[in-house]
Amino acid sequence: xxxxxxxxxxxxxxxxxxxxxxxxxxxxxxxxxxxxxxxxxxxxxxxxxxxxxxxxxxxxxxxxxxxxxxxxxxxxxxxxxxxxxxxxxxxxxxxxxxxxxxxxxxxxxxxxxxxxxxxxxxxxxxxxxxxxxxxxxxxxxxxxxxxxxxxxxxxxxxxx
Numbered sequence: 001x002x003x004x005x006x007x008x009x010x011x012x013x014x015x016x017x018x019x020x021x022x023x024x025x026x027x028x029x030x031x032x033x034x035x036x037x038x039x040x041x042x043x044x045x046x047x048x049x050x051x052x053x054x055x056x057x058x059x060x061x062x063x064x065x066x067x068x069x070x071x072x073x074x075x076x077x078x079x080x081x082x083x084x085x086x087x088x089x090x091x092x093x094x095x096x097x098x099x100x101x102x103x104x105x106x107x108x109x110x111x112x113x114x115x116x117x118x119x120x121x122x123x124x125x126x127x128x129x130x131x132x133x134x135x136x137x138x139x140x141x142x143x144x145x146x147x148x149x150x151x152x153x154x155x156x157x158x159x160x
Contacts, residue, residue: 001071001072001073001074001079001091001092001093001094001128002072002093002094002095002096002125002139003072003074003096003101003118003121003122003125004072004101004105004117004118004121005096005100005101005102005103005104005105005108005118006094006095006096006101006104006139007094007096007104007139007143007146008026008070008071008072008094009025009027009070010143011092011094011143011146011147011150012025012068012069012070014143014144014146014147015068015092015147015150015151016068018147018151019066019068019151019154021065021066021067021068022063022067022068023067023068023069023070024056024059024060024067024068024069024070025070026052026056026069026070026071026072027070029052029055029056029059030052031048031051031052033048034048034049034052038114038117039114040114041114041116041117042117043117043120043124046075049078053078053081053082054081056069056071056082056085057081057082057084057085057086058085060082060085060086060089061085061086063086067086069082072121073091073128074121074124074125074126075124075125075126076126076128076131079091079128079131083133088133089133090133090134090135090153090154090158091128091131091133091134091135092134092135092137092150092153093127093128093129093134093135093136093137094137094139094146095136095137095138095139096139096140098118098119098122100139100140101118101121101122102115102118105117105118133158135149135150135153135158137149137150
């Protein structure tokens with residue numbers, strides 16, 4: 001979880017592969033209207049995200065074993081909604097500064113998320129640091145190191 005550009009998709013894919021778990025790419029489940037808004041540089045509202053979060057929660061609850069979900073989960077209530085769907089759910093918070101997030105989003109090319117929206121992601125972010133079952137990682141670290149850190153944390157029970 002984290003703001004746009006933090007590396008959720010890249011790290012999620014690596015962790016899913018390392019753990020042998022399925023991957024749910026959260027971006028794939030936004031409503032067409034929400035994607036159009038983001039392409040146009042319009043920030044999503046809580047109401048825009050509600051159906052998306054419901055779809056993701058349903059997918060989480062359908063998996064009996066482990067699963068990796070990439071999802072911004074910017075607000076505590078979003079994370080709590082996902083936790084309710086999958087008891088024992090853990091979050092890896094990819095922490096990143098605004099300037100680096102903007103550079104990464106601007107360099108993505110064909111992605112639907114407009115770089116102009118990065119600031120709105122930081123405005124919406126409620127840090128999960130201190131919540132149970134959350135690992136904060138430095139999103140600027142190499143992907144191999146991040147993957148090893150997450151897999152090790154999960155193997156140890158996913159406690160900070």
